[in-house]
Amino acid sequence: MRRTTARRDVRLLTLTERGELAFDVGPDPRTIGVVLRLAGPAPPEAEIAATLADRLADSPRWSCRVVRPPGLLPRWEPMAVDTAAHVRTLTLAPGDGAREDDVMAAAVRVLREPWDLKAAPPWRVTRLVTGTGRDAVVLSLHHVLTDGTGVLATGAALLGMTPPLAGSARAAPESGGAAAHEPGAAGAAVRAPARAAAHSPASAVAHALGAVRTVALGVAELAAGLGPRAERTSLSAPIEPGFCLANLDLDLDGVRRSAHHHGATVNDVLLVAGAGAVARLLARRGERVDRILCSVPVSRARPGDTDRRARTGVLRVAAPVAAPATAHGRPGPTASALLLHTAARTRRRRRFATGESAPLLAFAFESLGRLGLYRAVLRRQRLINMVVSNLRGPAEPMAIAGVPVTHVMPIAPGVGNVPVYVTALSYAGRLSVTLRVEARLASELPGLAADVRDVVDELASARGPW
Structure with missing residues (x-):
């Protein structure tokens, strides 16, 4: 299994993020998502998981769970992420995949699944296999992780979404797997003086x-x-x-x-x-x-x-x-x-x-x-x-592993x-x-x-x- 670990940036949840936790009062989970309709079959689970593993280090919050120590404010805690565990497949019944209503009903089932924020980062990628040769991919996540403006942008980056004529079946990561963690190490070298500057009188004012x-x-x-x-x-x-x-x-x-x-x-x-x-x-x-x-x-x-x-x-x-x-x-x-x-x-x-x-x-x-x-x-x-x-x-058409995305459907909580x-x-x-x-x-x-x-x-x- 492919695993990746976030940069060691343990931090408290922001006030806005804590507000999202407070918002999570039901009756359904506080989940946002997008349904990506494809022009062909969805990429295999293993291929999606590999792409996520290559790119996850560039979005640190997506490798964090939410922990709430007794008497303390909740915080993001980086953890090793098995990307394969976040990718799964839902196969629609024969005949259902041809009806748009059944695809959306399947998306509703996915978005109504509960989250255990302390166990794993709250996001999932679900392949909807329709049986028509034109599948869908549902990206769902808890609203504490990002908002509507970020869900598609970050999801596109993590899923390696590229223009359809980009060439390769799966877009290569910007850097190799081992080097993907180097920005975190380099960042640590510059964060120390940055933290010192942050505590200066001028910064306080x-x-x-x-x-x-x-x-x-x-x-x-x-x-x-x-x-x-x-x-x-x-x-x-x-x-x-x-x-x-x-x-x-x-x-x-x-x-x-x-x-x-x-x-x-x-x-x-x-x-x-x-x-x-x-x-x-x-x-x-x-x-x-x-x-x-x-x-x-x-x-x-x-x-x-x-x-x-x-x-x-x-x-x-x-x-x-x-x-x-x-x-x-x-x-x-x-x-x-x-x-x-x-x-x-x-x-x-x-x-x-x-x-x-x-x-x-x-x-x-x-x-x-x-x-x-x-x-x-x-x-x-x-x-x-x-x-x-x-x-x-x-503004331009995108593709997942070379499969064009024909339509994108946003879903709010x-x-x-x-x-x-x-x-x-x-x-x-x-x-x-x-x-x-x-x-x-x-x-x-x-x-x-x-x-x-x-x-x-x-x-x-x-x-x-x-």
Whole structure:
């Protein structure tokens, strides 16, 4: 078996990472992932494990488990990793592999598997063998390991994902197996003077000023989202174990043209489409709402982070929705009018979008978790109705061991009483939009997905004026 050991960089979990542990209150594991649809059979387990072993030392956190010593803060502890133990195969029943719903159901089973954070690094690579000659690979990991901005970037690096015409069946590592650990040794030689500089008076002052700046910007980011509470609807109930997925494959350039035509962004289009679809779902239940409160993650990259974790805060946006008809029977605002309104609102919010609310939120999450109140608070919150995320993926097609990746489907975790998550990822000119809903909404998911597509199509055909 191939084993690799991380650099000896034992350290405490950051405040944001401890916040993710506090967030892990169920009913399902705090797992994020991506489903990579392939143009051919998935590479063998041994080949994937060998690639991971060659590259794992370049992402130290992926070779660490989480330990929680009694009375102390949790910390990352490097360990020897048997990469073969993190790679497995799930074979779909005959006939199931040809149906997209069955592939997504298999992905749900993978993402619902629990984690033992103290036993091994919390990540897995699962081959989904469909029997059609076009398999899939699911990369799943606990959210403490990285975030949505880092899962595909780090996963692509570890899996050796390359452009399809790169040539070899498996991309060679940047350095040989023995030399892969040399950066850690070299880093140790320079870390000693770096640590000394970190404890200098000037460094202490800079750290204090940085903390003040973080608090000020974080408070401003949170204040930008202040407003009325989310309306209580039949969807406002604690989510139950299990969830379902639907995925839309959209033309990225088409969505981008629609957005720019309205002076908006792709994220604005997702807000209007997602909120509009939820409003239509409620209308079919006989409920009417004027707005849907959305949580929008805001990320800022952290240079030098080998695991590509961004600092992610949140913006709270009230997305207006159109009622089926006005009191006088006239149609409500068009999707174009709603997009113009939403774009103006998010432009004002984005002035405060720095990602610096992340440590403030993490502190609040961890504090509530220590008091045993976090689960109860999340199940009763009235801040948001849904979560809308938009991630930027590779602009060019990629491949695993020479097998082209035709489609990438992002999957976000769920928590509290938020039943609908809209997660988009751009990849090779396409926009993959995944809808995650709790299990009790399974029968309504096809209609929800159709409504999202209808709103996107309506915006694409709009030419103004509004």
